Amino acid sequence: MTTTDTTAALAATGPLVCAECGDQDANGYVVTILDTADPKHTRTEVCTDCHAALAA
Incomplete structure (x- = not known):
């Protein structure tokens, strides 16, 4: 994947x-x-603020 x-x-x-x-x-x-062949059903995103909170 590129x-x-x-x-x-x-x-x-x-x-x-x-x-x-x-x-x-x-x-x-x-x-x-x-x-990447099926991103609509295999994508998840979190904002950077939530990502930082989850990592803490």
Whole structure:
């Protein structure tokens, strides 16, 4: 998988929404795509604030 594949897969699945707090306008997100062939069903994202809280 290349960065281009990941970027294209992410763009194809729609807007980012934090799975923890629901924020759609965060400054950054941590995104996990398990399968770039099916990103809509294998993508999860959390905003960087929630990611930091979960990591603590």
